[in-house]
Amino acid sequence: MGAGNSKPTSEHTQHVFAADAPVRFSNELVESLQNSTQSDSTRSRNLELQIQARVTSELEKLQAQEAERLSRASEALSQEPVASEEPSLVEKISDSLTSSTALADKQRKQNMSHSSVSKEIEELKKKLEARKKLEQVDPAVQKAKENVVTCLRMNDRRPLDCWKEVETFRQEVGRLEREFVEKTVR
DSSP: OSSSSSSSSSSOOOOOOOOOOOOOOHHHHHHHHHOOOHHHOOOOOOOHHHHHHHHHHHHHHHHHHHHHHHHHHHHHHSSSSSOOOOOOOHHHHHHHHHHHHHHHHHHHHHHHOOHEEEHHHHHHHHHHHOOOOOOOOHHHHHHHHHHHHHHHHHTTTGGGGGGGHHHHHHHHHHHHHHHHHHHHHO
């Protein structure tokens, strides 16, 4: 006991096996192995590149097939006629009891297509933009704001040096607030 180490050694020992009969290789095989420029790493790299190329080609085939299926499906959907359902008895009775404006509104909703909806959306956008009223910023406030921004950019490591510009900006904003309050109270 104690003659051997309890921990395995970090060195890898090499095992040599002796054959009972001499091993002989042909001269052509030995020469081709010696003259070969490929090593294990280049062979594995080439194999990896071949695998990647094959995977890429298969993915491209799948993407092309899916794109074709998508185009066929969208074409089939766009060519389907809109199914116009016959109104039920309940709908006929409710239509006879409602006003003509409500009936016209209901008919307009049923007749909406993609182009008519998009046209109506564009008209609503134009009306909304015509209603926008943006007030111009007071020039004194704009100037004070620009002075603060310029000072902060010049003193990016020392922003407390811009206290004068910030105070001027606060005074201008305060003046605008007072003017707004006076307009609203009157």
